[in-house]
Amino acid sequence: MNTGWTVRILGVVIAILLVVPTIVICATAFTSGSSVTFPPDGFSFRWIDEVLGDRRWMRAFGNSFAVGLLSALFAMLAGTALALGAARAKGAMASVFTAVSVLPMILPLVVGAIGFYLVYARLGLTGNVLGLALAHGVLGLPYVFVNVLALLRTLDPRIEEAARVHGAGQFVTLLTVTLPMIAPATIVGGLLAFISSWDEVVVAVFLSDARFQTLPVLMYGQIRSGVEPSVSAVALIVTVVTFAIALIVFAIGPIRARLAQRSSR
Amino acid sequence: MGGILTHQRGGRRWWISVGLLGLLFVVLALILPLAIVVQRSFDAGFGNFADALASASFIRSIGNTATLAVTVTLSSAVIGYPYAYAMARSGPALSKILMTALMLSFWTSLLVRSYAWQVLLNDTGLINQLLRASGIIDEPLQLIRTPMATLIGMTHILVPFTILAIYAQLRGISPDLAIAARGLGATRARAFWSVTFPLSIPGLAAGSLLVFVLTLGFYITPQLLGGAGNQVIGQSIVEQTNALLNTGVGSAMAVLLLLAVIVILAIASRFLGLGRVLGIATEGKSS
Numbered sequence: 250m251n252t253g254w255t256v257r258i259l260g261v262v263i264a265i266l267l268v269v270p271t272i273v274i275c276a277t278a279f280t281s282g283s284s285v286t287f288p289p290d291g292f293s294f295r296w297i298d299e300v301l302g303d304r305r306w307m308r309a310f311g312n313s314f315a316v317g318l319l320s321a322l323f324a325m326l327a328g329t330a331l332a333l334g335a336a337r338a339k340g341a342m343a344s345v346f347t348a349v350s351v352l353p354m355i356l357p358l359v360v361g362a363i364g365f366y367l368v369y370a371r372l373g374l375t376g377n378v379l380g381l382a383l384a385h386g387v388l389g390l391p392y393v394f395v396n397v398l399a400l401l402r403t404l405d406p407r408i409e410e411a412a413r414v415h416g417a418g419q420f421v422t423l424l425t426v427t428l429p430m431i432a433p434a435t436i437v438g439g440l441l442a443f444i445s446s447w448d449e450v451v452v453a454v455f456l457s458d459a460r461f462q463t464l465p466v467l468m469y470g471q472i473r474s475g476v477e478p479s480v481s482a483v484a485l486i487v488t489v490v491t492f493a494i495a496l497i498v499f500a501i502g503p504i505r506a507r508l509a510q511r512s513s514r
Numbered sequence: 515m516g517g518i519l520t521h522q523r524g525g526r527r528w529w530i531s532v533g534l535l536g537l538l539f540v541v542l543a544l545i546l547p548l549a550i551v552v553q554r555s556f557d558a559g560f561g562n563f564a565d566a567l568a569s570a571s572f573i574r575s576i577g578n579t580a581t582l583a584v585t586v587t588l589s590s591a592v593i594g595y596p597y598a599y600a601m602a603r604s605g606p607a608l609s610k611i612l613m614t615a616l617m618l619s620f621w622t623s624l625l626v627r628s629y630a631w632q633v634l635l636n637d638t639g640l641i642n643q644l645l646r647a648s649g650i651i652d653e654p655l656q657l658i659r660t661p662m663a664t665l666i667g668m669t670h671i672l673v674p675f676t677i678l679a680i681y682a683q684l685r686g687i688s689p690d691l692a693i694a695a696r697g698l699g700a701t702r703a704r705a706f707w708s709v710t711f712p713l714s715i716p717g718l719a720a721g722s723l724l725v726f727v728l729t730l731g732f733y734i735t736p737q738l739l740g741g742a743g744n745q746v747i748g749q750s751i752v753e754q755t756n757a758l759l760n761t762g763v764g765s766a767m768a769v770l771l772l773l774a775v776i777v778i779l780a781i782a783s784r785f786l787g788l789g790r791v792l793g794i795a796t797e798g799k800s801s
Contacts, residue, residue: 253702256596256599256600256603256604257600257604257608259596259597259600260596260597260599260600260601260604260608260612261608261611261612263593263596263597264597264611264612264615264616265615266670267615267616267618267619267670267673267674268615268618268619269630269634270619270622270626270627270630270631270634270670271618271619271622271626271627271630273630273633273634273640274622274626274629274630274633277633285633286638287633287634287639287640323539323543326536326539327535327536327539327540328536329536330532330533330535330536330539331533331536331537331540332536333529333532333533334529334530334532334533334534334536334537335533336529337525337526337529338526338529338530338533339526340526342530342533343533345537346533346536346537349536349537349540349541349545350536350540351792352540352544352545353540353544354792355727355775355776355779355792356544356548356731356772356775357730357731357748357768357771357772357775358731358733359731359733359748359751359752359768359771360548360551360731360751360768360769360771360772361544361547361548363551363751363755363761363764363765363768364544364547364548364550364551364768365547366755367547367550367551367554367761367765368546368547368550369547383543384543386539386543387539387540387543387544390536390539390540419525419528423532444621447623448623448624448625448626450624450625450734451733451734465623465625468625468629469625469734472625472629472632472738473738476629476632476633480629481633484623484625484626484629484630487623487625487626488621488622488623488626491621491622491623492618492621495617495621
């Protein structure tokens with residue numbers, strides 16, 4: 250049975266409302282005027298060029314990229330270890346592993362931000378890539394955990410048993426049999442963790458300083474101090490990178506349903 | 515047989531130690547900082563909590579946050595339900611278009627979307643242009659820096675969670691049930707309200723709960739779209755720690771916020787199952 254026309258029309262109207270903000274920002278990035286208006290005044294690459302030629306924006310771009318990569322690496326290592334523990338340790342420890350992996354999902358970012366700030370500042374982990382990557386790594390870990398756990402549940406345990414029966418030790422089996430089998434899930438989780446770091450603002454604001462800023466931090470500062478089209482150009486660049494990674498994620502797997510598993514806070 | 519048993523027992527210890535490596539990372543990188551927040555919140559006994567709760571602006575921000583969470587949850591449900599329904603129950607072409615639109619929006623960063631709404635709701639923004647062009651108003655409406663602006667931006671950011679939860683639930687309900695109801699003489703509306711809708715409630719509830727809890731911790735969107743008088747809890751916390759440099763009171767507020775989130779999830783998980791809300795339980799069948 251198909252839906253009635255009212256529901257379909259309603260669906261299309263809401264779909265337009267959902268994409269309008271993204272479209273508006275992309276359009277204003279190409280304005281040739283000097284204010285952010287929609288519809289934009291004319292078409293030019295003026296603001297994109299300006300951003301690409303601006304040292305400050307480009308440094309922030311590099312910082313964001315470095316933090317994203319390192320945090321994805323942390324998330325992949327820790328998230329995979331926790332998923333393996335949660336799926337196979339059974340009993341109380343498995344519940345602990347799950348609880349700990351879910352915590353970053355429900356944690357309000359402001360609460361985490363204060364904690365990171367209080368501890369990391371004392372350890373010299375503010376104003377640099379490592380500190381923010383540790384924080385973003387732990388916040389991105391649930392994406393890896395959830396994806397790897399789901400894949401682990403579908404694995405045939407006999408494959409690993411076969412390796413063991415043929416004399417492989419636990420470590421060798423993990424390294425040469427289990428990890429390669431779950432690699433697609435680990436990578437998808439890592440990409441999602443990268444994206445969550447790539448556009449995270451609150452924690453990044455707390456852990457940055459005047460000399461070290463990520464793209465969202467710099468953007469947030471610009472939006473608050475007065476908007477000009479260069480902000481839209483940066484927003485466009487941020488969005489294009491995210492969409493490119495999203496396409497890779499879609500391409501990797503039949504893991505489509507889990508794409509939804511991205512937090513927006 | 516004994517061999518396999520010992521193998522499994524040894525295996526369990528092995529997997530615990532693998533998991534512990536991940537646990538160690540979370541403990542050092544996150545749990546320790548959270549423990550410090552709790553410790554800092556008690557550095558004056560209950561004094562910081564007393565100060566927090568005695569602050570009129572904090573109490574007001576609790577009220578604002580509760581109102582915002584309820585309104586965002588309700589508007590997400592009202593907007594999200596028909597969307598999820600159209601996605602689940604119409605032809606493949608429309609389904610695909612709706613899913614693509616949803617993903618385009620969902621994958622646009624929260625900061626970019628908040629910024630976009632700032633541009634749209636400005637005095638010279640698209641909404642005011644349209645209202646003026648259609649002759650409804652002469653002077654621009656004050657849309658930005660109002661509770662309404664925050665509500666619009668937050669709903670736009672969070673409605674995908676409601677949509678996806680309802681969609682997953684609706685996909686699990688056979689359309690044959692509604693067809694059978696129609697065959698037995700029910701109108702389309704009756705078939706929906708007495709068959710499909712009741713079966714979809716768990717998805718609606720899970721999505722709504724998630725949206726409600728996520729709203730409690732928001733900071734960026736209210737900061738960019740809301741007015742000075744509509745501060746939410748997240749803004750109170752940042753104000754205490756950053757502007758007033760009062761990390762003790764800020765930490766106390768943060769502990770209260772975290773406690774509220776945990777209590778709400780704990781109560782709700784008795785009815786819904788936490789795994790469902792966070793999307794873990796449904797994982798098995800989705801691949």
